[in-house]
Amino acid sequence: MDIADSWHFLEHILCGGTEDDMSLIVWMPVTPTPELKNAVHFLCQPGMSTMLEEWLYEIIFQNLSDKVSLRFWDLINCKATDHDDVETTRQILFDAFDYLYDIYNKCFLESVRRLKWLQTLAVSAPAVAPTVTPQTPSAFTSVKSRAGLSGPKGVRFQQPRNLSQEICGNAIESVVCKDEENCDGSVETHEEKDEKMELGDENMQRNNEVNPISEEHGNMDGSYVPDKSVIEQSLVPEDSMSSIHPDSSFELSQRKDMLFPLYASGAEDEDDESFIRSPIGGSKKSVSAPLPSVLSGAVSDSPFAQRERCQTSSRLPALSSTSTPGMVLTATPGQLTPIMAAEATPVLKTDEGNATSHNNDEPSPEDDSEPSSSFKCVLPEASLVFGTTVPARPVPGQVTDWPAKPGSLVNKIHVMLKAILFYTIPKKFSAMIKDFYSHGFEIYKVKLSESDIDEGKQKSLDMFDLLNSKMDEMGLMESISGSAITEVVHSEIEKHIEEECKGNFDTTFINDLEAWLDQHVLGWLKHIYAGKQTASQLASVIAFRDRLRHSIYETYGKSLIAQFFDIIIDFPDSKPAILDLSKCLEKSDLRSELVSSLKNALESRLLHPGVNTAVILTAYIAAIKSLRLLEPAGVILELVCEPVGRYLRSREDTVRCIVASLTDDGNNELVSELVNTKPCTPSKDADEEDGSMNPRWEEWMPDPVDADPSSGSRFRRSADILSTLVNIYGSKELFVNEYRSLLADRILMQYNYDVERELRYLELLKLRFGEAQLHFCEVMLRDVSESRRVNSRIQEACKTVTEEENNQEPGQKELELNAMILSAQFWPAFRDEKIKLPVELQEHLDKYTRSFEQQKQNRTLVWKPHLGVMNIELELNGETLSFSVSPVQAAIIMKFQEKNQWSLESLSHELEMTPSVLRRKLAFWQGQGLVRESVQEGPGGDNHQIYTLVEERSGLRGGPHDLLGLVDIEEEAESAMASAQQQKEEEMQMLWTYIQGMLANLDCLTLERIHAMLRMFATEEPGSEISLQELKAFLDNKVKDQILVFAAGVYRLNK
């Protein structure tokens, strides 16, 4: 036979003459003919094997690019529309992949199998070539196969007895007996038996150093029995030469490699055990080529298939049924990506695929049983259970460079599939894939939650599994569904967190989430990737678990960060959420995100004019507390709250708010903070500064990376809420001043001499701010108690005087005058108001002053008639009304005792009040319905406002006084103290003298210069803490008043 014929013959075996479209192939049985023999020998020629392989590769490539690819995308595109529901999408995908898989499995893989088989033959052949080749006996007795391809055909192969005995001497029979009627189900067990028998054979071989040979071959499932056994037998002479070496087979394989270096890679792909050992062990396994009847759907389940399985799956050692179990653990890379290529055993898949692809609707019951039985031989339980490497069974010539076999033709086909079909994945297709997987996950969730699911769901679940296994087998899992699955998992995590955790801050979710991840997501991934439950698959899913955990921490952390403002507002209740977040921060890199997002949230939700200061403060305190809980080092707090502090500084009433809430009666956080404050112990701090050994140095933690290195960590850590608040302003003085005026207001509002509570707060404040700062307040409180003492003594004196003189008109109640006697130097400036009290009242004051002067020599009293409170009773037409009013108001109403009607002018003259102030005060009485205002035209055409005492008061009730009542409320709320603004102005006035001096001496100065000089010289002055802006405003006012001239950036005096 010439070369061309041989080549053509080989081509025909591989492709059945359908190179152009392999999908049309009809696998014909290969009959062991002389032509085959010749072809095999032809194949033995150096390079031929490779060439054939390359030819096949080319054919497959062309098929893929010309036919399969187009058809596949047609299937996807022609049916898919933009708005498919899940069912259609799934069906389209399913059909397309079904087609692809069919081609892959039944055409490509089959031809590869045939190629391998040919190569195996070729490897075996040369040993005989020199001697036997020409006379290779034709030992085939072909039993006529029934026409058609409807089932396993019996091909009887009768081993010529004489030949085998002649060559091998004693024979150990190893029979794989398969009847014609053997069906799919029994294949596995037979194969297992094979395994066992192989082991036994091997031992025997080693003991006896003989080459067993199968004496009789059983009936094969395939319709022919190849002549491999013959070839193997023919190898025996050579083999027996080397049989003196214990590891002869290793040498043999090496020799084979030497002989056929180009085939070496192919040989490696073979199941090492069965292939390599076979020359020694003879044909323990009857080798038969499969003849799957593709079109009829019969299962190819010959032992050859098993070998084939090993070959195709050899990339993953765990699956090679005969490889040592220890390999599994050592050779399995812990893949991080969930995508594992080609994990399943193709043969099993083949069975499954064949069984199910033609009747998709009813998955074969063997789906479950088969893998589990195969696991037993693929992966011994021991290695899984113990998790340690079980010492490898010494396999001579074992190929150790698992798992990469880039040269393998199957691998090449996988690469081609990816490269030709999926070099670009259309958007629509990836969307379909994504839909498919997210739907798969939904169903999986339903399955987990409900024990029994309806038929439709079960069906889609099965379809899902089937499609997965097909893609897996073709090595497409990674490229097609990898990103989709990852995306689905991530979006499911997000969805789950969104649904479960959002807005709920009072429970911790970390553990729930982890459990959910393990149960749902990992369960699902296992379902997809580790359907066969092998160690490598589980290992990679478990490796993926860590990534998913990280992802779940990150997602949850992000969700919490987005809601952190609300968490802060909820603070004491939201502790679990904060603790969760701190766990998340430990495991993910979200710190900077937290800082920036919280900063933004605070600025947009808190720091705007619509929020009143007390609310900002409350939120600020909650933020301090929660961020301290989140991170004790306080770095985040420092970073986040910086803008809040800056904003609060710009609000005028901040200090007042802080101080007010500090000394509030209500259950205020700041009060408890104040009460709980431990007196600071500077000595201890100093020790630490010295660098002396801190007993807790072992617990020391470095600051986080984003900490500001210029500020000390100890300060950050130790700063409590109050000092943080105080530090908004950078000085205690402002706080103390504010407290002073607040205290003054309180004392002068209540007018009782009870200062016990205030004293308590003062003591607490002293602990924090120091005695010196609060000295003034101490004096103020002492004034109050001193006043009470003096007061009671004066009252006593008055009483005795009254009793002695007894000249009071009977019936008129004595006005009891108590006084608050204050040390003016220590009180904040009082609001000034001028009034001349009626003589009756003034008399009382004078009397009191006299008796005070008697008591305290050389001291006198200066009354503040507008301050204080007077309880008066008015009798009006027999009705007695009692009021609690300021002395000014009392004075006004007393004037109406003299006459019923006053004009505004005359009354203001009488009381020495400005008319505008008087009108305001009168409004109170108008509001009470006691005084009526009327306009009278004066003689000169002027309008005079006349106020008349109302005799019939009831007539006015419900009148306009309701409206005027508002005035009275405002009046009452007025502080006794000069406002902060007024105080500031006074301080400014003090600075003004300095400024005038400067400008007089230096002629002209810039704003900055003036500011700097004021800071330098006027540090003693209370107003020296003036900001540049304030100074500018002040100076600009002076310019407006034409006292200063501002030109060319400098101020000068206007001369």
Next chain:
Amino acid sequence: MGNSWTGVATWKWIANDDNCGICRMAFDGCCPDCKLPGDDCPLVWGQCSHVFHMHCIVKWLQSQSTNSPCPMCRQEWKWKAG
């Protein structure tokens, strides 16, 4: 009419000056060594009619070795009775 009145007043030393000539602090305040004004840090009058915080003038007189002049007018300091 009326039954009670709580008035507000500030007390004040009856002196011919506002500030102590020694410590330059207000009479109504207290000398630098004192915390509390009024009874605890009284004023004293000399026969020369100058007024000082008691603590201030005592300290001054103690610091003078030979005679004890009034810091303001250099006359011999004589306490003005009562």
